[in-house]
Amino acid sequence: MLRSKAKWDVSALSEPSVTIDDSLSVSTLTQRLLRQRGIHTKEAALEFLTPDLDKLHDPMLFDDMQKSVDRVRQAVQNDERVLVFGDYDADGVSATTVMVEALREVGATVDYYIPNRFTEGYGPNEAAFRKAKEAGVSLIITVDTGIAAVHEAAVAKELDIDLIITDHHEVQEQLPDAYALLHPKHSSHYPFPELAGVGVAFKFAHALLEEFPKHLLDLVVIGTIADLVPLHGENRILAYCGLKAITRSIRPGIVALKNICGIEGTMTEEDIGFMIGPRINAVGRLQDASPAVQLMLTEDDEEAVALAEMIQQLNQQRQKVVADISKEAEAMIEADESKLSSVLVVGKEGWNPGVLGIVASKLVQKYDRPAIVLAFDPDKGTAKGSARSIDAFDLFVNCMEVRHLFTHFGGHSQAAGMTLPLEQVDLLRSSLSQMADDKLAPEDFSQLLAIDGKVSLDEITLEKIHEINSLAPFGMGNPKPLFMLEKEVPREMRQIGSQLNHLKLQFKAEGAPIDAVGFGLGELYNQIAPQSSVSIVGELSVNEWNGRKKPQVMMKDLRVDDWQLFDLRGNRHAKKFFDQLAVKDGLAIAFDRTNTVHSTFDGFKLQFVDEERLHELPEGVIEHVVFLDLPNSLELMSNVLHRLRPRNVYTAYRVHDAAFLKTLPTREHFKWFYGMVRKHESFHLERDSGKLASYKGWTKETVEFIAQVFFELGFVKIENGLLTLNPNPVKKDLAESQQYQQKLNQLQVEQTLYFSSYQQLKVWMDEQMDTVVNVKEEVTNGL
Structure with a gap:
């Protein structure tokens, strides 16, 4: 699961598709968009669509x-x-x-x-x-x-x-x-x-x-x-x-x-x-x-x-100055990880006052809260800068409540400029933050994306985009329409840009593939599992290259509604993946205390689990869970998944001595070996196991395993490497052998959790989160 960065307002999707006037020579879609912009009459629609000096x-x-x-x-x-x-x-x-x-x-x-x-x-x-x-x-x-x-x-x-x-x-x-x-x-x-x-x-x-x-x-x-x-x-x-x-x-x-x-x-x-x-x-x-x-x-x-x-x-100089100051400002804000103030106020001597409005905009975009960025002048004892805000917080109205703190102040609801004495900066921060705390709800600190409609991949065409553009020019008061594409699986996903800070998804449609590009969303690349279905919100646009035009989606936000499986089985570079992921609240599960793979990843708390310790796990939905090794039974894994119900599962285990890659002896293997020993009356394990394995096309480990199972069940005796039959064995099932059960369990665990396909593993884990399944092992009766 991946949460959206913004709040998605889908209220417009539930509105009835009522046309303004059937005589208007525009489609139902355009009329719907006009109604969403407060245009309800034919006269108003014509005036909007055909601006006239x-x-x-x-x-x-x-x-x-x-x-x-x-x-x-x-x-x-x-x-x-x-x-x-x-x-x-x-x-x-x-x-x-x-x-x-x-x-x-x-x-x-x-x-x-x-x-x-x-x-x-x-x-x-x-x-x-x-x-x-x-x-x-x-x-x-x-x-x-x-x-x-x-x-x-x-x-x-x-x-x-x-x-x-x-x-x-x-x-x-x-x-x-x-x-x-x-x-x-x-x-x-x-x-x-x-x-x-x-x-x-x-x-x-x-x-x-x-x-x-x-x-x-x-x-x-x-x-x-x-x-x-x-x-x-x-x-x-x-x-x-x-x-x-x-x-x-x-x-x-x-x-x-x-x-x-x-x-x-x-x-x-x-x-x-x-x-x-x-x-x-x-x-x-x-x-x-x-x-x-x-x-x-x-x-x-x-x-x-x-x-x-x-x-x-x-302009090129300005871009560099903005980047440098933004980096410094973010470091100041994140230095205190305990709590972000509801209104960000940062400042420093030497910052260029001319670019502080742009820096403030970047901070608002990153932290979803109003931001004031100031340049300090110790000689004059002043702080001068710019502010930008979120939709729910009117900068002009709120700053006017503390107008006495400013030497100069002016601006709009979303942008302002000010000068104030240096000694008033902390009071400004606390006063505005208190106002925001009193007036705003937690959800107000998220950007709001008002979605105009839903589209399917096949509906994203040049014709539809041309029709939407009849509402241009877009801007404040007439935003470019946002559309939602719901639960589609990208066939390709990659980071783009010189710093890999942008994200590109490609979806398969009936015609040509549809690209979706998200500027500044590159960090989400490692947070989307390759076969997850994503929902995206974006603007429909035209990509023109070398004279060719094709439709595309400019993503503003995306989310994954279902739990995700990140398949890192056998991956030698798992640590690098987790370093890029930068998880802060994860749980690392290990089943084997002796395994040296238990070096945890940053942001994950290590917890050892077995049947006795299962109750120590937290109950409820956990955001991130990584499995570092394999359990000794599928039942244990099933119970862990059912208890935790993680939103994101990372399988980071490896298998070095795989039972799945070795043949588990069948009932016929055991019968043939028992008959061979009965015929020859004895069998020397150390001397003859290799010869028998070569003759039968088995492995030496298979021969030794059969012998140990028979020994455990009391069918044979082994003294100084010589195996002989027990003249009066008690009839038992193979399933009664602990070694056989362990091998069978290991085989089933590896087959289900390691050697399965991605889709098979996803389906199996999905079932376990819905209900606990007690795995019944196959019992082979007698020999």
């Missing part, structure tokens, strides 16, 4: 929009200097670019400023505003930032700079006293509150230009997808139409980025989320993010290529 809301519905437009026009008329103050992530970079281009188009004298993450931190700051004043700036427009800039807004007023804040982050207790505030969640009449920072900037651009800025869609899609805002409503329209725009974009910076990423053909949300977005983010994570804005703004092809190459190098 005409359905976007009027930007003038924003509070302060007209005031903001008038102020920019006044700046243009008076030839004032305007500064766009942006942020250093992909949303902020694309929002800055959109705003700068729109202002240039209306004739403004404009420049942009991205704060340095390391020297200035997040958001507007007083020093930057004072520097802007010295440069003659009289109007500052923030994009993707500013909603928490209460002090900076006051500074702007003091400097006689008008401040227009455009942002989408959560509104805090006090709003900044700015000239104007464009925020979808703080607009009394704007219908859609979930825009990304670039979405708000795009709306401002639309209002400024007085016509829809179609030429900026290739920029708005980057921030909308990269910032993980819900992809429904306006965001779905902007993402859907933006992907089409960025696919055909001739903007030099985008062309250069696509080339360096190896992106060809139609772009998808995954290209943005996993290729474009991380590279833009890498710039601001390691240095000043201005080159990323310059890449988007440049009209020079050569400059674009040079900037894209620089960004690629920074």
Whole structure:
């Protein structure tokens, strides 16, 4: 048995398959998926399946929009200097670019400023505003930032700079006293509150230009997808139409980025989320993010290529830094094995603040609990970092309950950034952990996978995948559908990747084989027995290679519902297997105290078992049980299995002197030998056993065994190696000989437990776990 890492929500599978409208030209499957996404009418379905730019809301519905437009026009008329103050992530970079281009188009004298993450931190700051004043700036427009800039807004007023804040982050207790505030969640009449920072900037651009800025869609899609805002409503329209725009974009910076990423053909949300977005983010994570804005703004092809190459190098550096910090953070967390805190808070001097959000995400993924990762600055006495969370724990709400611990704080329910005094770190950890303990149930600490439907192997086709993709782009609020493939036996299983950290299963289907690939699931390879049936949850996708397309499953999780048999019989490398398995709660069973194989494996507690010690075994379900040697009877093994009922059985025994490979004398063997002795009146064991064995085609051990059985039963006498008949023997069955019984038992044990096939052994053990079977041995009566 192998438990799933996540909770599988199968509630959608029990919902009735009710169609939305029979006149919709989509299949029942698509209509079912739409209903699961809260779409229940034909009109809503058509709007979702055919996103239309005409359905976007009027930007003038924003509070302060007209005031903001008038102020920019006044700046243009008076030839004032305007500064766009942006942020250093992909949303902020694309929002800055959109705003700068729109202002240039209306004739403004404009420049942009991205704060340095390391020297200035997040958001507007007083020093930057004072520097802007010295440069003659009289109007500052923030994009993707500013909603928490209460002090900076006051500074702007003091400097006689008008401040227009455009942002989408959560509104805090006090709003900044700015000239104007464009925020979808703080607009009394704007219908859609979930825009990304670039979405708000795009709306401002639309209002400024007085016509829809179609030429900026290739920029708005980057921030909308990269910032993980819900992809429904306006965001779905902007993402859907933006992907089409960025696919055909001739903007030099985008062309250069696509080339360096190896992106060809139609772009998808995954290209943005996993290729474009991380590279833009890498710039601001390691240095000043201005080159990323310059890449988007440049009209020079050569400059674009040079900037894209620089960004690629920074991204590679970022990946190494993330890997190093993640390794250190995990070591800190696992140093105290007694208990993981409900909210992880780790920090260290020297960690790069720019990548801590990525590290936090990795910790959440590994440990299934909220994580805060901090960089310590002993000179300033501060800790600065980022947080990521699980679905059940709202970071923004809970951190606001301890807002007094932070010097700076801001973010969303699932992601946040903060600065706090070093001496408050331990209190932050304990306070948030206590909140999590009070508010969450144990099952809340597992990732939830909402399963949309079940599929069989034969249903996984290119046609079905194309149909599912009609719901794209996928993302927050519109997750890619997850399907469950239930209890199928892989015909091939292997680890892939340079570090063997990914898992690939191949299943036999009616057509071509179906591959299932699980990134980061490579460690499960040794936890799945070769002939086990597995259930998997994953996304259906298309694997395209050398022009050929075939369906595949991208696994998110898997489980094995039945108990598993790991067949290591005779395996000389069993210890290596168990080292990789890394069991912590196993039981090692040994039947023979004299056997030198009883060196146990790490994580397994050794226990010797015989008929008298059977009651010492724990009763109930045991997770892992390894058998180190063979018992003296099948009945003993049967009773052990029935008592323990293990979820995973490992047969790690070997046989050196196998009775099964030697012929057990039959009744005819015994009769012939007895008649031979009667005819010759005696038989010298030491002198004649080899000759007789050669003559009959037996082994010498067979001859000696027959003689010893006869001696035990009293049929013969043996003195000084000479065997003679007992003139008055008592009639007995062969089964009454203890040696015969032991040999028969050994033969049956070896035949059942060692020389059987995998399937035969699995079936036999399965039977024993259901009921105790007392093994009846065959009795041979007389000679």
